[in-house]
Amino acid sequence: MKIIITGGAGFIASHIADAYVKAGHKVVIIDNFLTGFRKNLNPKAKFYKADIRNLALMKKIFRKEKPDVVNHHAAFISVAGSVKQPKSAFENNVMGTLNVVLAFEQSSRKSKRLIFSSTGGAIYGNPKHIPADETTLPAPLSPYALSKLIDEEIIKFFCGQFGIEYLILRYSNVYGPRQNPMGEAGVVAIFGGLLKNGVRPTIFGDGTKTRDYVYVGDVVRANVLGLICGRNETVNICSGREASDQKIFDTIARALKTKQGPTYAPFREGEVMRIAMDFRKAKKILGWSPKVELEEGIKNTLKSL
Numbered sequence: 001m002k003i004i005i006t007g008g009a010g011f012i013a014s015h016i017a018d019a020y021v022k023a024g025h026k027v028v029i030i031d032n033f034l035t036g037f038r039k040n041l042n043p044k045a046k047f048y049k050a051d052i053r054n055l056a057l058m059k060k061i062f063r064k065e066k067p068d069v070v071n072h073h074a075a076f077i078s079v080a081g082s083v084k085q086p087k088s089a090f091e092n093n094v095m096g097t098l099n100v101v102l103a104f105e106q107s108s109r110k111s112k113r114l115i116f117s118s119t120g121g122a123i124y125g126n127p128k129h130i131p132a133d134e135t136t137l138p139a140p141l142s143p144y145a146l147s148k149l150i151d152e153e154i155i156k157f158f159c160g161q162f163g164i165e166y167l168i169l170r171y172s173n174v175y176g177p178r179q180n181p182m183g184e185a186g187v188v189a190i191f192g193g194l195l196k197n198g199v200r201p202t203i204f205g206d207g208t209k210t211r212d213y214v215y216v217g218d219v220v221r222a223n224v225l226g227l228i229c230g231r232n233e234t235v236n237i238c239s240g241r242e243a244s245d246q247k248i249f250d251t252i253a254r255a256l257k258t259k260q261g262p263t264y265a266p267f268r269e270g271e272v273m274r275i276a277m278d279f280r281k282a283k284k285i286l287g288w289s290p291k292v293e294l295e296e297g298i299k300n301t302l303k304s305l
Contacts, residue, residue, distance in 0.1 A: 001227065002026040004067040006052055006100060007074030008045065009036030011178045011186070012117065012171075015216050016071060016223045017042045023224065028065050030058075035077065040178055052096035058103035069227060070104050071115045072097065075148075079122055082144035083270040093147035098154050105162040112164045115226045116155055119148045120170030120236045120277045121211060131212070131240050133278035134170070142270030152234065159232070167230040169222055172238035172277050176216030176297060177304035187245070188213070191252050191262075192302045200260055205267040207246030212238045212276040215292035215300075225286040238277035239290045251298055 003020055007013045008029030014036070020027050027045040030052065041047055046065075050057050052074050075093050076082060082089035097116075104112060124132045125139030140146040152168055159166040179186040181193025191201040214237060222237045249262050267273075282288045292300075 001068040002028065002065065003069040003071060004028045004030060004062070004065060005071045005073065006030045007036060007072075009033060009038060009040045010073060011180065012174055012216055012219060013071065013073035014040035014042070014178060015176075015220045016073070017045055019220045019224050021045060028067065030061065031074065035180070052099055053091055055099040055102065058099045059106055062103040062107035066107050067104070068111060069113045069115065070100060071223060072100050073117045075117070076144065079142045079144045079270050080268050082142050082147070083268075086143035089143045089147050093144070094150050094154070097151040098158075101155060101158045101162075101164075104164065105158070113227070114155065114159060114164055114166045115223060116151065116166065116168045118152055118168050118170045118234075119145060120238060121172045121275055122272060123149055123170060124275060124277070126273050127275070130242065130274060131238075131276040131278040134234055134236060134281055141272060144270070165231050167226045167232075168234040169226065170234065170236045170277070171219060172212035172214045172236070172275070174216055174219050175213055176301050178216070179301065181305055187248055188252065188298055188301050189305065191249055192256070192298075192305050195252060195256050195258055195260055196302075196305060198260070201249065201262050202265050203245045203249060203262045204265050204271070205245065206264060207249070207262075208244055209267070209271070210242040210244050210274045210276065211272075212241060213243050213248070213294055213297070214239050214290055215297035218290045218292055222282065222286060222288050225288055229287065230285045233285050235282040235285055236277040236279050237282055237288070238279050239294070240276060240279050242274065242276040243294060251295060252302065255295075255299055255302055
């Protein structure tokens with residue numbers, strides 16, 4: 001297959017690109033390097049430095065490449081950043097996603113499939129029942145989460161109009177090698193990078209806030225399976241377990257054998273207080289379940305920093 005990956009120089013999508021190339025697919029990467037890095041590009045993939053907000057350019061690239069599959073990962077990814085910059089979040093995520101779908105529809109392939117990276121970690125808000133499954137009503141608490149929910153509806157509507165199969169993957173908090181320790185998102189890499197440099201990380205809140213952490217290698221497997229499984233479905237990709245901020249910090253500190261403690265700051269607007277997600281539908285639809293345990297994944301991440 002020929003596969004276009006948007007955001008393919010970024011943390012998650014660069015690993016997916018590697019897996020697709022290894023499987024023998026022809027991979028085309030689109031990235032603008034706002035959060036991705038050239039060093040993450042697979043040398044066997046074709047690359048366009050381009051911005052998904054530019055519809056004319058997207059149409060030109062898609063008409064030239066004629067992809068069978070689009071794996072759409074390019075996005076504004078910061079929850080806290082979206083509270084400060086809602087316009088940027090919506091321009092990148094909502095209009096960018098619409099542009100990708102419109103360009104895909106006009107690229108003259110009969111058999112088409114779109115895989116979209118959504119968020120389960122943010123889209124469900126603070127659900128009453130944990131773990132949240134795909135029937136849990138979305139309750140966005142941030143512009144980022146809201147933009148991803150709108151993206152999902154754009155994909156469902158326009159893919160239905162255009163006859164494009166879609167698979168929406170709602171990720172929990174993804175972590176692993178290549179996560180940017182200097183970025184605004186990615187607490188495992190951020191805490192690890194700071195502690196390695198003797199700097200005390202900041203926990204926003206009292207340490208009891210929880211997330212569901214899933215290792216990037218497990219996310220990659222879901223995207224590989226998603227090339228052929230799951231027609232017009234939305235599935236959670238997650239660990240199914242809560243892990244508190246304090247637990248993440250303590251696990252990293254223990255792995256690095258440091259006694260350095262964190263600092264604490266007020267909770268940030270737009271953040272979820274408690275979340276874990278249910279992956280039973282992914283197991284049924286994709287034959288997928290998480291394999292990498294948290295401590296193993298954290299050790300792998302720290303080795304890469």
